[in-house]
Amino acid sequence: MKILVATGNPGKVKEYQEFFSELPVEFVSLNDVGITEECEETGDTLKENSLQKAQFYGDLSGLPAVADDAGLFVDVLEGRPGVYSSRYANSDEERMEKLLQELEKIPYNERGADFRLVTTLYYPDTKEHVSFEGKIRGIIAEEKKQLAQKGFGYDPIFYVPEEEKTFAEMMGEEKNAISHRGIAFRKLKKYLEK
Ligand code: ITT
Numbered sequence: 001m002k003i004l005v006a007t008g009n010p011g012k013v014k015e016y017q018e019f020f021s022e023l024p025v026e027f028v029s030l031n032d033v034g035i036t037e038e039c040e041e042t043g044d045t046l047k048e049n050s051l052q053k054a055q056f057y058g059d060l061s062g063l064p065a066v067a068d069d070a071g072l073f074v075d076v077l078e079g080r081p082g083v084y085s086s087r088y089a090n091s092d093e094e095r096m097e098k099l100l101q102e103l104e105k106i107p108y109n110e111r112g113a114d115f116r117l118v119t120t121l122y123y124p125d126t127k128e129h130v131s132f133e134g135k136i137r138g139i140i141a142e143e144k145k146q147l148a149q150k151g152f153g154y155d156p157i158f159y160v161p162e163e164e165k166t167f168a169e170m171m172g173e174e175k176n177a178i179s180h181r182g183i184a185f186r187k188l189k190k191y192l193e194k
């Protein structure tokens with residue numbers, strides 16, 4: 001089976017290819033199928049946005065398509081930046097700085113947050129779709145902590161108390177074992193194995 005990874009982000013395509021490498025599924029990118037159109041993200045939830053992307057690119061290509069949407073939901077900010085996590089500021093660095101500033105006066109025990117991810121698989125022929133969610137609880141660190149070159153996005157400020165590390169201090173497999181993405185991807189893997 002061929003599945004289109006409905007994202008313009010080449011890193012994500014590689015992530016799907018690696019995570020599901022034991023399955024008889026070939027993951028292809030928008031580039032591979034010659035699609036250059038961009039999809040809007042207008043949903044109010046991660047699930048709506050992931051479905052919107054999977055549906056748009058699935059219908060355009062005629063291939064089953066998978067898309068995901070992630071967000072950081074900070075308790076004291078009433079769930080912000082949430083679905084707007086990638087649009088919260090212009091770069092990873094600016095997004096982290098902005099969040100650290102918003103939480104400047106907030107003590108450690110009130111800095112709790114959820115990292116969530118929803119991945120949706122959409123079949124253009126039947127219009128059916130399935131979604132899987134992963135969630136991990138953590139704390140927004142007071143400053144960035146990162147091992148050289150590790151992590152992306154909000155990783156350097158997402159601290160996991162049980163591990164006594166930020167996401168950016170973990171090895172890839174260590175992060176995958178507990179992360180929002182790892183949890184959602186394992187659910188999708190179980191489904192694809194059936
Ligand atoms: P698409 O191209 O697929 O639309 P996106 O840029 O909208 O992806 P995501 O929904 O995957 O991004 O993620 C939303 C934001 O959360 C974005 O700023 C990411 O960098 C960040 N993020 C997602 N997963 C993360 C992780 O595991 N660690 C740190 N940051 C993460």
